[in-house]
Amino acid sequence: MNGIADTDYLVALANSRDGHHGWAMRVSEQVTEPLLACEPVLAETVFHLRNAGLVLENGRSGRALKSFREWCAWARLFGHDLYR
Template sequence: MPRAAIVDTGPLVALLDASDSAHGWTIRQFRQITGPLLTCEAVVAEALYLLRSLRPAQEKILEWIESGVLVCPFVLAEDAAQVRGLWKKYADVPMSLADACLVRMSEKHDHHHVCTLDRDFTVYRKRGHEPIPLIIPPAA
């Protein structure tokens, strides 16, 4: 079944880096996603940094943003208090800024799954207690 998705750093990097161990899995998952991919600027910054040796991959991310394939609707200034609350709640994980933004996005975009390689998302909860619908590889 097609799914709408919020995308994390790992799948973005894996999709664009054929040497990444999750490349094949990510391609299969992205074929099932409908509509634009939602993300946040923190994820874009992480992905661009991790792809720093692959300039064409970095450019592809920016092209996707320009064309609307990848959309960054999240505005940290509007949700800073909620993000800070998540950061405090999951300080022992620890939670990155990108993860906190994606959890908050999952609260605001209720029908979207979070596509991630990060197993920390199995611990995170939206609205304090609800599991986040995930597109994630099976545990090894």
């Protein structure tokens, strides 16, 4: 069985400054099945992470996710392949 990941969970998981980061990390340690997320959830997550300064554009160096292609690779960890 697969779980479903929503924006709030993904943002908290990726952003160590998020108030729910600890909760998201604990949940991710307990989940054994792939988590699914639809493309709108992933797009919204990227939007929120960019606003938090975690996703940078134009190839500038950054702390976390640098491009949509890297985001897609990260999303595959949750069982969602955007290139299928």
